Amino acid sequence: MTQPTDLAEHSARLEALDARARLAWAVDRWGDSLLMTSSFGPGSGALLHLWHTVAPSLPVHFIDTGFLFAETLAYRDRLVDQLGLSLVVLSPELPREDFLRKHGLTVYQDDNDRCCAHNKVAPMQRALVGKNAWVSGLRRDQSQTRADTPIVLETLDGPVKVHPLADWSRRDIYRYQESHHIDEHPLFAQGYVSVGCEPCTRPVSLDETDERAGRWAGQAKTECGLHTFLEKKGT
Numbered sequence: 001m002t003q004p005t006d007l008a009e010h011s012a013r014l015e016a017l018d019a020r021a022r023l024a025w026a027v028d029r030w031g032d033s034l035l036m037t038s039s040f041g042p043g044s045g046a047l048l049h050l051w052h053t054v055a056p057s058l059p060v061h062f063i064d065t066g067f068l069f070a071e072t073l074a075y076r077d078r079l080v081d082q083l084g085l086s087l088v089v090l091s092p093e094l095p096r097e098d099f100l101r102k103h104g105l106t107v108y109q110d111d112n113d114r115c116c117a118h119n120k121v122a123p124m125q126r127a128l129v130g131k132n133a134w135v136s137g138l139r140r141d142q143s144q145t146r147a148d149t150p151i152v153l154e155t156l157d158g159p160v161k162v163h164p165l166a167d168w169s170r171r172d173i174y175r176y177q178e179s180h181h182i183d184e185h186p187l188f189a190q191g192y193v194s195v196g197c198e199p200c201t202r203p204v205s206l207d208e209t210d211e212r213a214g215r216w217a218g219q220a221k222t223e224c225g226l227h228t229f230l231e232k233k234g235t
C-alpha cells in the first residue's frame with residue numbers, strides 16, 4: 001500500500017483515525033521536538049488526558065500571562081495532580097506590574113493586540129524555538145475563525161501544528177471528560193464556556209452559539225494571536 005508522502009496527505013488520512021491515534025502518530029514522528037500546550041480552560045481536560053496516556057514522559061506547556069483567573073491557576077494545579085502531568089510554565093518577559101507601568105494600566109483595553117503580543121505570543125514563540133511541531137486543542141466548532149482547522153497544518157518557516165481534536169464537538173469533549181472522571185474548570189458552571197485572561201473574558205449567555213463570544217466581547221478582536229502568528233504554508 002502506498003503511504004502518504006506529505007503532511008497534507010497525512011492530515012487527510014488522520015481524519016479517519018481517532019484522536020489518540022492522531023496524537024500517537026505525532027509523538028512517534030516528532031518525539032520530544034513536539035511541544036504540547038494547554039490553556040487549562042473549560043474542556044482542556046480531554047486533550048490533557050489523551051496526552052498523558054500517549055506521551056506520559058513529555059511535558060505540557062502553559063502560558064501564565066499574569067492576567068489569568070485565580071480559578072484557572074487552581075484548576076491547572078488540580079489537573080496536573082489528577083492526571084500526573086509534568087508542567088512547564090511559560091512567562092512574559094516583563095511581569096504584570098512592570099508591563100502595566102510601561103504600557104499603561106488599561107493596556108488590555110487600549111491596545112489589546114500589544115498586550116497579547118507581549119504576554120501570550122512572545123512566550124510561545126520563545127518556547128517553540130528548536131521545536132518541529134506543536135499540539136494544541138483547537139476545534140472547528142469553537143468559532144467561525146477556526147472552522148477550517150485541519151488535523152495537521154504546515155506553516156511557513158515554523159513548526160507543524162497538530163490538532164488531534166479538530167473535528168470534536170463541545171459535546172464530545174464533555175462526554176470524554178465525564179467518562180474519564182476529569183474535573184471541569186470551576187468557572188464553567190457560571191457560564192464561562194471559554195476562559196482566557198480575566199480582563200478580557202465574560203460568561204456567555206444561553207443564546208450565544210459561539211463558545212468564544214465571551215472573549216474580548218464588544219471588540220473586533222477574536223483571537224489572541226497564538227494561533228494566527230504562524231502563516232499557513234501555501235497561502
Ligand code: SF4
Pocket residue numbers: 065067107108109111112113115116117119120196197198199200224
Ligand atoms: S487576553 Fe487580554 S489581558 Fe490577556 S494578554 Fe490579551 S489583551 Fe492582555
